Amino acid sequence: MTNILSYLTLINVINVHFYFVHGFRKSELDSSYNGLSYPFQYFTRDEWEADPPTNVRPLTKPVPYVVIHHTYIPSACNTTEKCFRAMRSMQNYHNSLGWGDIGYNYCVGSMGDVFEGRGWNNVGVHAGRANNFSIGICLIGDWRVATPPEPMLETTKKLISVGVENGSISPVYKLVGHKQTMTTECPGSALANIISTWDHYTKEILKF
Template sequence: MSGLSSQLAWVLLALLVPLTPGWQGQASGEVPACCSALVPRREWRALASECTESLKVPVRYVVVSHTAGSHCDTPASCLQQVQNVQHYHARTLGWCDVSYNFLIGEDGLVYEGRGWDIKGDHSGPIWNPMSIGIAFMGNYMERSPPPRAIRAAQSLLACGVARGTLIPRYELKAHRDIQQTLSPGDQLYEIIRNWPHYRE
């Protein structure tokens, strides 16, 4: 798949993601249905990762950030934006890859960063080894992500539990809860504070 057909496929997947995803009756080794709307690295044409440090799973924490840059609301613009974030982290800052495990677009899709099994560089040396880092692409100080982006993030969290990467009683934290930062922005912060797993 390439070009427009690939983008249309991801849009269709985003529309098929259930609002309250679950995982029952899956055969061992199968990908949970709630994990289906994930844009893998090869689809957004990621640079090769140079990261080697594994994340010890299952993890207890999830840290939510925003990129504080431009938002994107179509598969084409989000593909470009996730490439921009990776280029900044890997080429400008010299990190081994994009710093987040996953990135959320306003198109309602989840973009694979370092993925479930590689330690991120999103929240400092204490939190990186024991958390999954999720970043919403955009600046959410004065505006909120659309509902489809919120649903994508919640589906991703359900996927993490279903696949055994997150413990069922995981704790969700905002980036500003653990570091001196405005991330994930005032508006997104107010949203995630109402999620059931949020702990300040």
């Protein structure tokens, strides 16, 4: 019994050491949240220090559409802290527009990490009338000319797959760029060209 307690104490000491010395957060040690497992680094609203939302409406699921965005501003982020700042910057800006929270359901950084926005269960503010029928995923950065990093693209595909698996996104969903829902350059020409080769992409212009 003494040996078992000593072993457990040692494990706890090691975990504490890694947390404080190496700066790992919960999501870097265990890529799961709310009972869902993620095949990528996942950061919650609490971790990027989001303000509480003031506009929350339940999303009817599964949604038939996934809408892809880019930020344009803020620019691409390639460290966790830079992405945290980008998330807070977006939330502050979107709140100033009266949206009551960051507009996107999820955002993806250049390293392939996912940052929780409104999540799977809440209606976003990102694509006009398509909001009620879609999950909005934003790839942080300006992707008009530059090509998004491969980890970012692969994680975006995996995130969509998770949404299908957990019942948030229809298995027969249609994938579109933001500019197919309203007049905008988003998600940028380079990114739009890439997603046009992905499964489920449609050239359809969404009108509701």
